[in-house]
Amino acid sequence: MSxxxxxDSVSKVIRGKVILDKIxxxxxxxxxxxxxxxxxxxxxxxxxxxxxxxxxxxxxxxxVNEKIDYRSLSLLxxxxxxxxxLPEEADTYSRLTGLEYLxxxxxxxxxxxxxxxxxIEISGLSAEDxxxxxxxxxxxxxxxxxxxxxxxxxxxxxxxxxxxxxxxVFSSVKVREVIxxxxxxxxxxxxxxxxxxxxxxxxxxxxxxxNKGRIVFSGDPEEALxxxxxxxxxxxxxxxxxxx
Amino acid sequence: xxxxxxxxxxxxxxxxxDYRTLLFLTLMPLATMPLIAYLMTSLQMIQVPSxxxxxxxxxxxxxxxxxxxxxxIVNLLKERLSQNGVxxxxxxxxxxxxLMVIIPNNFVKNLTSLNxxxxxxxxxxxxxxxxxxxxxxxxxxxxYLSRSFSDLKIEYLGRLAEVNITNxxxxxxxxxxxxxxxxxxxxxxxxxxxxxxxxxAKLLAFSLIFVSTPATTYIxxxxxxxxxxxxxxxxxxxxxxxxxxxxxxxxxxxxVGLLAAIIDVIAIILFFVILxxxxxxxxxxxxMLLLITGVVVYLTxxxxxxxxxxLIIRSSTIRTAQVxxxxxxxxxxxxxxxxxxxxLYSLPRDTQYLLSLIPYTNSVLAIQYYAFGEIGLSFMHLLxxxxxxxxxxxxxxxxxNEEKLLLKPL
Numbered sequence: 001m002s003x004x005x006x007x008d009s010v011s012k013v014i015r016g017k018v019i020l021d022k023i024x025x026x027x028x029x030x031x032x033x034x035x036x037x038x039x040x041x042x043x044x045x046x047x048x049x050x051x052x053x054x055x056x057x058x059x060x061x062x063x064v065n066e067k068i069d070y071r072s073l074s075l076l077x078x079x080x081x082x083x084x085x086l087p088e089e090a091d092t093y094s095r096l097t098g099l100e101y102l103x104x105x106x107x108x109x110x111x112x113x114x115x116x117x118x119x120i121e122i123s124g125l126s127a128e129d130x131x132x133x134x135x136x137x138x139x140x141x142x143x144x145x146x147x148x149x150x151x152x153x154x155x156x157x158x159x160x161x162x163x164x165x166x167x168x169v170f171s172s173v174k175v176r177e178v179i180x181x182x183x184x185x186x187x188x189x190x191x192x193x194x195x196x197x198x199x200x201x202x203x204x205x206x207x208x209x210x211n212k213g214r215i216v217f218s219g220d221p222e223e224a225l226x227x228x229x230x231x232x233x234x235x236x237x238x239x240x241x242x243x244x
Numbered sequence: 245x246x247x248x249x250x251x252x253x254x255x256x257x258x259x260x261x262d263y264r265t266l267l268f269l270t271l272m273p274l275a276t277m278p279l280i281a282y283l284m285t286s287l288q289m290i291q292v293p294s295x296x297x298x299x300x301x302x303x304x305x306x307x308x309x310x311x312x313x314x315x316x317i318v319n320l321l322k323e324r325l326s327q328n329g330v331x332x333x334x335x336x337x338x339x340x341x342x343l344m345v346i347i348p349n350n351f352v353k354n355l356t357s358l359n360x361x362x363x364x365x366x367x368x369x370x371x372x373x374x375x376x377x378x379x380x381x382x383x384x385x386x387x388y389l390s391r392s393f394s395d396l397k398i399e400y401l402g403r404l405a406e407v408n409i410t411n412x413x414x415x416x417x418x419x420x421x422x423x424x425x426x427x428x429x430x431x432x433x434x435x436x437x438x439x440x441x442x443x444x445a446k447l448l449a450f451s452l453i454f455v456s457t458p459a460t461t462y463i464x465x466x467x468x469x470x471x472x473x474x475x476x477x478x479x480x481x482x483x484x485x486x487x488x489x490x491x492x493x494x495x496x497x498x499x500v501g502l503l504a505a506i507i508d509v510i511a512i513i514l515f516f517v518i519l520x521x522x523x524x525x526x527x528x529x530x531x532m533l534l535l536i537t538g539v540v541v542y543l544t545x546x547x548x549x550x551x552x553x554x555l556i557i558r559s560s561t562i563r564t565a566q567v568x569x570x571x572x573x574x575x576x577x578x579x580x581x582x583x584x585x586x587x588l589y590s591l592p593r594d595t596q597y598l599l600s601l602i603p604y605t606n607s608v609l610a611i612q613y614y615a616f617g618e619i620g621l622s623f624m625h626l627l628x629x630x631x632x633x634x635x636x637x638x639x640x641x642x643x644x645n646e647e648k649l650l651l652k653p654l
Contacts, residue, residue: 077485080481089474090475096257107247108250109483110246
């Protein structure tokens with residue numbers, strides 16, 4: 001089984017505070033991998049390290065078997081060509097239309113018109129909507145556009161930090177459908193973080209539970225349920241976190 | 245280069261759709277410069293200075309056959325002051341005066357004597373331009389009266405000495421000074437038109453004081469504004485070349501500067517037209533000088549952007565970045581303001597070289613040397629501006645620390 005992303009004893013200290021404490025993670029190629037944990041557990045920091053935006057204070061990061069040297073700009077550029085990152089708190093350029101927004105990132109990634117059309121399709125936005133400035137969009141529409149931006153280049157690895165954060169039920173369902181379809185049809189690796197256990201149950205083939213900067217579990221959801229004698233992931237999480 | 249084109253296109257689209265900023269950018273100089281010109285002329289015209297003359301003198305005297313009393317002198321003063329556009333009151337309080345003149349006792353006695361000087365006491369309203377204008381008019385009138393009385397005394401003494409004096413000024417003022425023409429700092433003679441061009445160049449160099457602020461405001465928003473609007477993190481996570489990211493933002497911001505340059509030049513033309521109409525003087529404007537000024541405005545904007553960029557990149561919030569970049573704006577303002585009082589081109593070489601490390605000195609010298617016809621030196625200072633800007637932009641692209649940019653400020 002190939003591993004697309006590996007974190008080997010990774011630590012991160014920010015302003016004297018230990019955010020991540022020697023975490024080990026392996027994300028198999030082609031899987032939908034969920035990083036779950038409560039607020040402040042270290043999910044976003046982990047995602048940023050994987051996205052090469054933050055340098056770990058200790059340990060090593062491997063992306064597609066290549067050890068990441070954060071001082072090498074050319075290596076970082078090379079890696080960023082095969083992965084995309086959607087932060088939790090991200091927004092669009094309000095003065096650009098939906099189409100201009102997608103085209104801007106299409107130009108940066110150097111992708112074809114066909115891939116741009118793919119992005120338009122997965123955004124689920126109408127031709128009329130795409131002609132309007134994104135500043136006029138609802139939050140759900142902007143989020144779908146952001147996800148389309150992240151997936152349209154068909155990256156080897158898509159890192160999505162809380163993709164359904166702040167969305168209503170209908171928008172969240174639509175977003176999850178896009179993620180599932182993308183994973184199924186293209187066999188790409190998707191790493192997403194969430195504190196919604198139902199979402200994790202719905203989407204993920206493998207999960208890692210993180211609490212206070214430490215991985216408390218990593219493996220299959222079924223394994224987690226069995227290990228803790230739980231009926232759902234929420235119960236698993238509460239039990240494992242309370243132990244700590 | 246694809247990255248650079250993409251960033252430029254995005255930045256320009258955002259700029260041209262920011263109608264409010266564009267409106268202020270264009271309206272501000274177009275409104276303020278002509279308004280300044282109007283204020284300088286029209287308000288000065290309707291502001292009539294007033295002088296109160298208090299006559300305490302009861303004396304009288306003779307110069308030769310001419311007999312004078314203090315009333316005669318006061319009336320002479322009043323008549324000439326009126327001709328100079330000053331309202332004069334004698335021994336009577338007005339509701340508002342700009343200058344008080346006291347004719348002390350024995351004034352005429354001293355004035356008509358061959359051995360004493362007459363004194364006038366003047367009291368001025370401090371910090372008042374009307375008072376300064378009134379004082380200037382009074383000095384001019386008193387100078388005229390003083391020369392007239394001198395001439396009378398000289399002619400009288402001539403008659404006593406039986407010497408025929410045809411030109412009292414030869415005794416009163418044996419050496420006089422008058423402006424014969426104009427020269428360049430090199431000593432070469434220059435025409436009246438060239439002299440005007442040099443004078444206008446000084447004002448144009450001063451007008452660069454308006455250039456820095458719009459571009460710095462835009463670049464701060466372009467970088468840190470993206471952080472606050474939550475669009476920066478995605479941009480940093482893409483494979484975009486950071487140097488092109490910075491270049492794209494700088495060039496887009498410099499377009500703001502270019503727009504400011506064009507508007508500035510139009511505003512300056514309006515300024516001079518209104519000024520010339522107001523003073524009834526024909527002011528010549530050299531189109532090439534305006535063009536050079538436009539180029540200098542653009543390059544000054546680029547230099548300002550390149551200086552503030554490293555500071556902005558290391559700032560955590562828009563507010564911090566704006567405070568930091570305002571320091572740069574203050575330095576630029578000091579240099580441009582100094583143009584009115586100091587001739588940068590005639591400073592000692594060592595001092596000039598040191599000051600040339602500040603890009604704004606090069607902006608001023610590029611305009612002024614052009615006006616003097618020193619094209620080579622003007623071009624050299626333009627190249628220095630460009631060189632400094634490029635170096636700082638390259639430095640800035642190396643200073644980007646994505647982690648620092650992403651962390652929330654404390």
